[in-house]
Amino acid sequence: MCGIVGIVGKQPVNQALYDGLTMLQHRGQDAAGIMTVENNTLRLRKANGLVRDVFHTRHMHRLAGQIGIGHVRYPTAGSSSSAEAQPFYVNSPFGIAMAHNGNLTNAEEVQNTLYRNARRHINTTSDSEILLNVFANELDKHPEMQLTDDHIFNTVTQVHRLVKGAYAVVAMVIGHGLVAFRDPWGIRPLALGKRETEDGPEYMVASESVAIDGTGFTFVRDVEPGEAIYITNDGQLYSRQCADQPQHCPCIFEYVYFARPDSSIDDISVYASRVNMGKKLGEKIRRDYADLDIDVVIPIPETSCDIALEIANVLDLPYRQGFVKNRYIGRTFIMPGQTQRRKSVRRKLNAISAEFKGKNVLLVDDSIVRGTTSEQIIEMARDAGAKKVYFASAAPEIRFPNVYGIDMPSANELIGHGREANEICDLIKADGLIYQDLEDLIAAVQEQNPNVQQFETSVFSGQYITGDVNQEYLDRLDAARNDTAKAERDQHEDANLEVHNDND
Numbered sequence: 060m061c062g063i064v065g066i067v068g069k070q071p072v073n074q075a076l077y078d079g080l081t082m083l084q085h086r087g088q089d090a091a092g093i094m095t096v097e098n099n100t101l102r103l104r105k106a107n108g109l110v111r112d113v114f115h116t117r118h119m120h121r122l123a124g125q126i127g128i129g130h131v132r133y134p135t136a137g138s139s140s141s142a143e144a145q146p147f148y149v150n151s152p153f154g155i156a157m158a159h160n161g162n163l164t165n166a167e168e169v170q171n172t173l174y175r176n177a178r179r180h181i182n183t184t185s186d187s188e189i190l191l192n193v194f195a196n197e198l199d200k201h202p203e204m205q206l207t208d209d210h211i212f213n214t215v216t217q218v219h220r221l222v223k224g225a226y227a228v229v230a231m232v233i234g235h236g237l238v239a240f241r242d243p244w245g246i247r248p249l250a251l252g253k254r255e256t257e258d259g260p261e262y263m264v265a266s267e268s269v270a271i272d273g274t275g276f277t278f279v280r281d282v283e284p285g286e287a288i289y290i291t292n293d294g295q296l297y298s299r300q301c302a303d304q305p306q307h308c309p310c311i312f313e314y315v316y317f318a319r320p321d322s323s324i325d326d327i328s329v330y331a332s333r334v335n336m337g338k339k340l341g342e343k344i345r346r347d348y349a350d351l352d353i354d355v356v357i358p359i360p361e362t363s364c365d366i367a368l369e370i371a372n373v374l375d376l377p378y379r380q381g382f383v384k385n386r387y388i389g390r391t392f393i394m395p396g397q398t399q400r401r402k403s404v405r406r407k408l409n410a411i412s413a414e415f416k417g418k419n420v421l422l423v424d425d426s427i428v429r430g431t432t433s434e435q436i437i438e439m440a441r442d443a444g445a446k447k448v449y450f451a452s453a454a455p456e457i458r459f460p461n462v463y464g465i466d467m468p469s470a471n472e473l474i475g476h477g478r479e480a481n482e483i484c485d486l487i488k489a490d491g492l493i494y495q496d497l498e499d500l501i502a503a504v505q506e507q508n509p510n511v512q513q514f515e516t517s518v519f520s521g522q523y524i525t526g527d528v529n530q531e532y533l534d535r536l537d538a539a540r541n542d543t544a545k546a547e548r549d550q551h552e553d554a555n556l557e558v559h560n561d562n563d
């Protein structure tokens with residue numbers, strides 16, 4: 060997953076963009092970038108690393124201007140080279156910069172068409188550079204020198220027709236303004252905020268509402284699936300539904316794991332949805348697993364804490380923080396390689412023996428993806444003296460790859476692929492394993508906003524809503540992006556053309 064942010068302000072926007080990106084850091088730890096525009100000139104800083112490591116004072120000075128966009132990256136396509144950090148830029152028409160969260164499912168086909176029909180060259184292996192060029196190519200079909208909202212919205216309509224997959228996007232058209240849009244399914248989130256100043260309103264768009272709250276803007280609303288928002292340099296806001304057939308289907312994994320609990324996505328509080336997940340799972344355990352002799356409920360920090368507390372409430376059992384998280388280590392699941400992920404679990408979490416000694420513990424996590432965390436954490440619980448270790452997952456068995464912006468490209472790397480719960484239980488060496496049912500997970504999230512009638516749940520069901528994902532596509536994705544393929548490609552990363560950026 061990635062995080063995106065864009066601001067049209069009345070004052071310099073560099074600090075607010077930086078602050079917004081730090082509040083979206085949990086969505087991408089690989090690379091970060093900001094582009095601003097001052098006097099019709101683009102300013103850029105992007106590099107691999109966390110926000111705090113990428114931007115030093117000298118870069119912040121360079122990022123002058125009252126309009127800008129930013130990105131934190133967790134790659135799902137191409138390589139993790141800094142050349143593929145975002146935002147991307149293309150010089151015609153007008154000069155356009157773009158930041159993208161999501162993943163295109165017809166990137167290769169679109170890239171070939173762009174080359175054949177418009178002789179547009181894509182210099183990286185990133186799907187986001189392709190998306191930028193589709194947008195630019197369509198905008199270029201309007202010959203007028205002064206852009207109008209109609210031009211922008213017609214362009215987005217064409218993008219929706221040409222591109223498949225998931226995309227929440229923020230772009231700047233130099234000399235004109237900022238454009239933000241969401242794919243017709245609204246798979247990835249995007250929110251709009253506003254701040255009144257003496258000089259007039261300032262606007263912000265961001266992947267999650269937390270970035271809007273935390274920078275002193277006021278949350279206005281979510282961008283609708285298929286909708287585009289155009290904010291001119293002088294602060295005029297236009298919006299329009301640009302998709303032929305928008306159909307709301309947000310990614311359920313945002314609620315399970317990705318988003319921060321203090322965000323609200325599509326009028327659903329992430330925190331409340333996690334509490335509901337705990338309630339439903341607790342009820343299932345009480346109903347179907349009454350014979351389990353659990354003494355204490357222990358979360359696997361950090362995401363599952365709110366879920367585990369509610370399970371303990373439902374089961375009327377004590378809740379204990381038996382694992383302490385090293386706050387200086389980031390999220391494990393979004394790290395690029397399995398070796399790094401494995402090492403990170405033990406560096407990140409440490410058991411407090413007193414909470415385990417002689418007890419039957421129920422460990423709770425939000426999800427089991429590759430099984431990296433669960434397997435090691437169960438061993439740690441036993442080493443700390445636990446008698447029996449049961450495990451509960453607030454998400455059902457993850458059995459299928461994700462193609463919409465979560466880096467789970469290979470079915471074979473998923474511990475749940477082709478396995479039943481009892482086999483998974485044996486593999487992670489638990490004394491019992493309880494998964495949430497998919498209907499319960501959906502109900503837990505939907506409860507606060509019944510207007511959202513469907514969710515993107517392909518990792519559990521194998522149903523891909525965009526209708527263009529078949530086995531051949533999944534095989535190609537697997538071959539290109541499994542952990543071994545990624546490691547090999549990253550070894551040759553230096554060969555990547557660094558045309559985008561100076562190195563410091």
Ligand SMILES: O=P(O)(O)OC[C@H]1O[C@H](OP(=O)(O)OP(=O)(O)O)[C@H](O)[C@@H]1O
Pocket residue numbers: 316359360361362363389390391392393424425426427428429430431432433
């Ligand atoms: O089965 P796995 O492949 O290990 O993936 C699942 C685990 O990864 C995530 O934690 P992560 O450490 O990324 O972040 P968190 O601190 O927000 O829980 C998630 O919360 C699970 O704990």
Ligand SMILES: NC(=O)CC[C@H](N)C(=O)O
Pocket residue numbers: 060061062132133134135136137143159160161162163185186187464465
């Ligand atoms: N997780 C994401 O949203 C990734 C965006 C884009 N596909 C990239 O790899 O850079």
Ligand SMILES: [Mg+2]
Pocket residue numbers: 359360361362363424425432
């Ligand atoms: Mg976790």
